[in-house]
Amino acid sequence: MDLLSLSILELHDGFMKKKFTSQEVTRAYLQQIVEKNTVLNAYVLTTQDSALEQAAESDRRYTEGKPLSVLDGIPCGLKDIFNTKGVRTTCCSKMLERFVPPYDATSVTKLREAGVVFLGKTNMDEFACGGSSEHSCYGPSMNPVDPSRVAGGSSGGSAAAVGGGLAAFAMGTDTGGSIRLPAAFCGCVGLKPTYGRISRSGVTAMASSLDTIGHFTKTVGDSAAILQVLAGHDPRDATTPDVPVPDYLKDLEKGVKGMTFGLPKEYFAEGVDPEIKESVLAAAKIYEQLGAKVIEVSLPATKYAVAMYYIVMPAELSANLARFDGIRFGSRPKQEGESMVDYFFNARAEGFGAEIKRRIMIGTYVLSAGYYDAFYNKALKVRTLIKQDFDRVFGEVDALIAPTVPLTAFKPGEKMEDPVAMYLADALTIPANAAGIPAISIPCGKTASGLPVGLQIFVPQFQEAKLFQVARAYEDALKI
Amino acid sequence: MELSQEQVRHIAKLARLGLSDDEVKKFSTQLTNILQYVEILSEVDTSSVEATNQVTGLKNVMREDAVNGDWTTRDELLGCSELPVERDQIRVKPAIE
Numbered sequence: 001m002d003l004l005s006l007s008i009l010e011l012h013d014g015f016m017k018k019k020f021t022s023q024e025v026t027r028a029y030l031q032q033i034v035e036k037n038t039v040l041n042a043y044v045l046t047t048q049d050s051a052l053e054q055a056a057e058s059d060r061r062y063t064e065g066k067p068l069s070v071l072d073g074i075p076c077g078l079k080d081i082f083n084t085k086g087v088r089t090t091c092c093s094k095m096l097e098r099f100v101p102p103y104d105a106t107s108v109t110k111l112r113e114a115g116v117v118f119l120g121k122t123n124m125d126e127f128a129c130g131g132s133s134e135h136s137c138y139g140p141s142m143n144p145v146d147p148s149r150v151a152g153g154s155s156g157g158s159a160a161a162v163g164g165g166l167a168a169f170a171m172g173t174d175t176g177g178s179i180r181l182p183a184a185f186c187g188c189v190g191l192k193p194t195y196g197r198i199s200r201s202g203v204t205a206m207a208s209s210l211d212t213i214g215h216f217t218k219t220v221g222d223s224a225a226i227l228q229v230l231a232g233h234d235p236r237d238a239t240t241p242d243v244p245v246p247d248y249l250k251d252l253e254k255g256v257k258g259m260t261f262g263l264p265k266e267y268f269a270e271g272v273d274p275e276i277k278e279s280v281l282a283a284a285k286i287y288e289q290l291g292a293k294v295i296e297v298s299l300p301a302t303k304y305a306v307a308m309y310y311i312v313m314p315a316e317l318s319a320n321l322a323r324f325d326g327i328r329f330g331s332r333p334k335q336e337g338e339s340m341v342d343y344f345f346n347a348r349a350e351g352f353g354a355e356i357k358r359r360i361m362i363g364t365y366v367l368s369a370g371y372y373d374a375f376y377n378k379a380l381k382v383r384t385l386i387k388q389d390f391d392r393v394f395g396e397v398d399a400l401i402a403p404t405v406p407l408t409a410f411k412p413g414e415k416m417e418d419p420v421a422m423y424l425a426d427a428l429t430i431p432a433n434a435a436g437i438p439a440i441s442i443p444c445g446k447t448a449s450g451l452p453v454g455l456q457i458f459v460p461q462f463q464e465a466k467l468f469q470v471a472r473a474y475e476d477a478l479k480i
Numbered sequence: 481m482e483l484s485q486e487q488v489r490h491i492a493k494l495a496r497l498g499l500s501d502d503e504v505k506k507f508s509t510q511l512t513n514i515l516q517y518v519e520i521l522s523e524v525d526t527s528s529v530e531a532t533n534q535v536t537g538l539k540n541v542m543r544e545d546a547v548n549g550d551w552t553t554r555d556e557l558l559g560c561s562e563l564p565v566e567r568d569q570i571r572v573k574p575a576i577e
Contacts (some may be wrong), residue, residue, distance in 0.1 A: 102556035196536050238541040307518040327570055332562035340575040349498025357497060361511055364495040378521055380531035387532055419510055420517050436535030
């Protein structure tokens with residue numbers, strides 16, 4: 001039996017029926033990491049010994065008939081932005097290359113309490129800034145489908161790990177598409193939940209009003225099972241609303257009969273690869289065959305999303321990253337200088353890579369005296385328009401269906417010297433962050449050259465149960 | 481909108497960010513391109529639109545003003561610094577001459 005191909009729910013079932021153990025599965029994944037990580041660069045740190053101990057403990061619980069959850073004994077990768085007590089957490093930045101957090105992120109605590117096995121920390125663009133993982137101080141993660149291409153970003157290591165069979169699931173963060181884009185590139189399922197649905201506590205902040213925690217899985221059902229464990233209010237994150245967490249698995253297989261879906265015409269505009277459009281429209285046809293009604297809708301503010309984002313995000317980022325000055329947090333610079341001010345300049349010059357510097361510069365500029373209203377306040381108003389578009393169409397449709405990314409996985413170096421070209425890859429993922437709504441990317445066939453295409457589905461805030469139901473219907477239809 | 485090298489140096493100073501001459505030159509061009517791109521927002525009429533600062537409707541989330549000791553200790557947090565720690569304080573370079 002190929003243990004690496006099994007979903008979380010299948011692994012749990014196997015553990016329950018004593019078909020195999022968590023130690024066997026964990027060893028299989030660790031072996032896969034040994035064989036493939038040199039090429040894929042998915043992990044920047046592996047925690048083999050503690051993983052095997054965690055697996056042994058999990059096996060004891062199954063023997064006693066007392067697993068902690070469906071995730072008990074399941075091997076997972078954590079994006080290197082999740083604080084892990086006693087385990088180096090770098091955000092793939094030289095700034096934090098020696099940082100060992102004194103506590104776990106809330107999401108890590110919840111996974112630990114659910115019995116999850118931690119295989120290691122996965123690669124990412126520095127401080128989650130980028131769409132290709134090329135901005136990692138450890139170099140890019142490569143695409144398991146075609147290793148001459150990037151895995152995407154910023155959570156590229158997590159996507160490569162799940163796509164390449166180096167983890168049963170992996171955690172990521174999504175501020176403008178950093179889970180959905182690499183999920184689409186690597187052919188896995190990537191969930192960005194409602195803003196505040198999963199606590200951000202202990203996950204290094206990038207842009208606080210947009211940051212969400214989510215995960216990569218092989219199947220939609222697995223994605224629902226993980227959200228079940230992670231969703232909910234956390235006193236340590238004041239932005240987690242106390243909205244009840246429903247049973248995400250209950251309606252999973254109920255299908256889409258009688259539902260209405262919208263195809264937002266702006267998501268099929270110029271600049272979107274024709275093969276991607278074709279795949280997504282074919283998916284819409286399948287939904288019609290499954291009994292759903294599909295109509296065209298319009299979200300006119302979509303074309304302003306990237307510009308809005310590249311003002312709001314750097315503004316928040318420049319404030320959040322001010323804490324990295326080499327005093328309380330961050331690397332002590334080689335050249336310290338004479339004064340405190342010199343020390344700040346040197347610590348930040350040595351610690352941050354080019355993309356972080358660029359974004360700190362933009363953020364500082366748009367917040368500076370005389371420009372605040374023209375840039376920042378204007379962008380916040382445009383954000384309102386983007387949110388209003390969604391509010392309006394969700395009066396007519398249950399969900400929206402669109403491509404995840406306008407293009408497929410590209411080659412390293414293609415967009416590194418042209419920041420605007422890199423930013424445009426986020427054009428179809430940013431709006432969900434702007435509106436705080438949940439979105440999922442699921443595999444939707446391949447292009448003629450064999451590269452995966454992502455189908456993106458949006459629903460209103462806190463309706464993840466419906467999101468999984470809609471995604472699952474398509475996944476099931478492909479199996480038949 | 482163009483960002484001169486002089487302006488780039490000024491912003492870097494505000495951000496306490498050391499930049500090399502090469503970086504100043506490169507950022508002047510790249511940041512100008514980015515700012516030109518975001519100018520597209522000026523074509524949107526937002527005269528009657530409110531700004532969005534949060535999306536889920538939360539307001540004034542309060543908690544007890546109490547030390548929560550079950551999270552981390554003072555020593556663990558001080559241990560995050562790479563600078564010398566003396567009497568529960570991080571020793572830094574002089575801030576004023």
